[in-house]
Amino acid sequence: MSIFDGLFRSRDKPSNRTAGSGYTFYMGGSTAGKLVTERSAMQMTAVYACVRILSESIASLPVHLYQYESEGNKAKAVKHPLYRILHDEPNPEMTSFVFRETLMTHLLLWGNAYAQIIRNGKGEVIGLYPLMPNRMTVDRNSNSQIIYQYQIQDSDAHTGKTGSVTLKPSEVLHVPGLGFDGLVGYSPIAMAKNAIGLSIATEEYGARFFANGATPGGILEFPGTVKNPESIRESWNKGFSGNNAHKVAILEEGMKYTPISISPEQAQFLETRKFQIDEIARIFRVPPHMVGDLEKSSFSNIEQQSLEFVKYTLEPWIIRWEQSLNRALLSETEKPDYFVKFNVDGLLRGDYQSRMNGYAIARQNGWMSANDIRSLEQLDLIPDELGGNLYLINGNMTKLQDAGIFANKENNNEKVLEVEEPDGAGESGESKPKHSDPGKNPVPERHHR
Incomplete structure (x- = not known):
């Protein structure tokens, strides 16, 4: 077992x-x-x-x-x-x-x-x-496997089976x-x-x-002795309860009504x-x-x-x-x-204004296209030739790794070029770099910002 x-x-x-x-x-x-x-x-x-x-x-x-x-x-x-x-x-x-x-x-x-x-x-x-x-009864068989036992009734579809039927787990959602x-x-x-x-x-x-x-409800006071109180009570309930509620009561022979019901x-x-x-x-x-x-x-x-x-x-x-x-x-x-x-x-979805603001943010940041938005709003799609499936992004945004690309180009254009000597200064006629005389004013160096 x-x-x-x-x-x-x-x-x-x-x-x-x-x-x-x-x-x-x-x-x-x-x-x-x-x-x-x-x-x-x-x-x-x-x-x-x-x-x-x-x-x-x-x-x-x-x-x-x-x-x-x-x-x-x-x-x-x-x-x-x-x-x-x-x-x-x-x-x-x-x-x-x-x-x-x-x-x-x-x-x-x-x-x-x-x-x-x-x-x-x-x-x-x-x-x-x-x-x-x-x-439905959920049980286990002798092998400890789950089984489903279902009681069949006359109101079910006629399957030719009576009593209970045993279903395997693969047969039951x-x-x-x-x-x-x-x-x-x-x-x-x-x-x-x-x-x-x-x-x-x-x-x-x-x-x-x-x-x-009974409405009105309370105590009926009668001066003297009431010979048949049950008859008076039944007459009162019959005249002022159920569909006769809220009718005007007429009292006789000194009878007095005192309401005591709690609302x-x-x-x-x-x-x-x-x-x-x-x-x-x-x-x-x-x-x-x-x-x-x-x-x-x-x-x-x-x-x-x-x-x-x-x-x-x-x-x-x-x-x-x-x-x-x-x-x-x-x-x-x-x-x-x-x-x-x-x-x-x-x-x-939220209200219309909230949806439009959300769509605008998604569109400007490039993770939703115009057709993505229109499909959510149950609108016809824009053809591809008109740019319905384009994913756009603001021009002032770029990847972090490319953030200094323009600064590097600017620095390359501002490199210091070495100063050359006049023609014929060298034996082969090649120009040589002009070295500054320590006693004279040196050529000022350009510092990068």
Whole structure:
């Protein structure tokens, strides 16, 4: 028996709990007395908003398969069979957007995203189909190799199989979330069930308050003895609760009404609900302004918060996706030459003036051409004969090693020429250098600056 058998023998389904490495986080009842599951949590507006924002953000990013070329360049591998599956259509039943949105929703609710990989006889990927995480069990066989067991239901496509099917790691695209063992992620809903349960409780309290609360409400005082108090109470609730709330009450025979109800503001009901929205946004690391809480947002910082959302929230998810796709979909011979990459340039564009200033700096320093800029702005390219692909640089800039080239030329032109004697001074008629007499004024030497 392998040592791994005791550690990773059974992975319970996330539908009722998530477990691993000795830690168990049960789904279900919370300390607020409310049942918390993935589906009940999605009925909370804050949870639904966070899941929708992250799922749609990941799904809307362009994803491409690239191939390394010479000198460190890369190009889109559009002729590779995997390119169309990732970029356009992973299977005949859904688009790439819907596929990634579905898997990202599973990842946020259950902590794991699974998809079955369909290959042809050559081992090439020809299709990807999402699998429900609450029906997947990750286990190890007798040889300590990871296996995936999936429960088949009647709602699945008819494959002629019933019960459970065992899939090999090469047949499953698994994107795990945060976990303790690196193999299976844990559901954020299970981790934060008490915070979500409190949100459900406060929302239900508010719904009951406005649906069933009698308005006006308080104590009915009657001089003397009330023979049938239940009848009076039922008559009052029937006349002034529900759809009849806020109607004018007419009192008879000295009856007096004293309101004693506490408003939701006095009970800090609204503050509690607002805090729970921030609490849920904190779970998914989504800026509050993206779920409708603009209390701490302004025109001066909302753009910076959006950039931080891309950097600190989306970037870890993107890297998790990219590495899982590279590991599961590329063969060992393809991994040195190909890689999957999400493009986040569209989310980091900034406002128009900031983009133009950035393009101007890049253009003047020679690391972007006019066509590079126009392609980012979705504009038609300039033909080569008009200089669309030229990389320019300011004329007052040069390499550091050539910084003294003009100074050296100037010094060469100013070299001191030796003074020659008149003709016939030498025996052969050649001119000789004229030596200065120590007693006479020497020829002044020219000093270089």
